[in-house]
Every structure is written in C-alpha cells, then in structure tokens.
Amino acid sequence: MYFVKGIRITLLVTVLALVLGVILGVLVAIIRSAHDQQPVKKRGIVLRLLNGLCKVYLTVIRGTPMMVQLLIMWFVIWAGARATDGNLIRCAVISFGINSGAYVAEIVRSGIMSIDKGQMEAGRSLGLNYVSTMRFVIIPQAFKNVLPALGNELITLLKETSIVTVIGLKDLTKGAMIVQANTYQAFVPFIAIAVIYLALVMLLSWLLGRMERRLRQSDIR
Incomplete structure (x- = not known):
C-alpha cells in the first residue's frame, strides 16, 4: 500500500508540475522571443522590463539545485504551514512547476525561433494580431518541433520528484524508505521502486x- 499511494502522489506531482511548468515556460518563451524578434528601437520599456525579469528567473532557477529550491519553498516560504499531505503536495507542485518552467521556456523559445519569419508575416497579413498569430500559427508549429525535448523534460521531472522525501511527502521513494525502516531490508524495496520508475519511464517513452x-503522419497527409 505504501507503493500504491507513493505512485499516485508521484504521478500527481509530476502531472500538475508539468502543467504549471508548460504555462510558465510558454509565457516566458513568448516574452523572450518577442523581445529578440523586435528591432531595438521598437522594444518598449514594458517589454524590456519583462524580458529582464524573465532572464533573472531563468538564471536563478537554472543556476540553483532543485533540492535547494524545494527546501527554500517549504522551510522558508511555507515556514508556518502544517505538514499535511495537501500542503506538501501543493508545495512540491509549485516548486517543481517553477523549476520545470525555466527549462520548458528555453525549449519552447528554441521552437519559436525555428519557425520561419514568413509564418508570422502571413498571420499578420490575414488580419491577426501578434497574440493571435502566436496562438494559432506559431505555437502549434513550435510544439511539434520541440515535442521530443518536452518529452525528455517530462521523464526528467518524473524522476526528480523522488527528492520530495526531504520535506516528508510520502511519494514512491518515501514508501520504500518506510518499508526498509520497518523490515530492516533494503534490497527488495529499493530494487522494487527502481523497477517501478523504469516501467513508468518506458510507458511514457512509448506514449510519446x-x-x-x-x-x-498528419504532416505527410
């Protein structure tokens, strides 16, 4: 039962963190690509300020360990929160979502920059504004280009959630640690979760x- 509950929490944190990370990553990628694609003279103060904030976010998140970010989130920012499953899950989702968003942002930005500039010009010539062109023309094509990289990010995120044990969340790894503490046997529980993680990664790889x-096939048609 420890493993069953641990799998549920692991998958819940992974999926919710990925959703949050994709939302943050797309927003940051759009801001950064809009800044880079605009001529210097047409970059307004607001765009420059947002781009600067995005650069600080990317630098800080990508330059510090995930475990340290999780510890800061729980023991500093959420210092007064009760250690309930709900609070621990929310803390983990926010921490991993913010961390994943930094990497997703660069992945999506590379996808946006790979789209020919003529696509943007074609969308604008049809009467679409910048936001609509990004939403209906650029972003869908960019996601096709970066889908393998996003899949790798999902797999990495799934494995990284094992560190939530440091704040006491009873995920799959914590379940194995509890079994090991109760039975005084490390081989079976830890080999078991290694096999479970491997099976989950293989399933995700197959789906991707x-x-x-x-x-x-849709491109060929």
Missing part, C-alpha cells in the same frame, strides 16, 4: 513515441 508518429 506514438504521439510523435501521429504528428509525422
């Missing part, structure tokens, strides 16, 4: 592979 093949 199928998605990529379908996207390639």
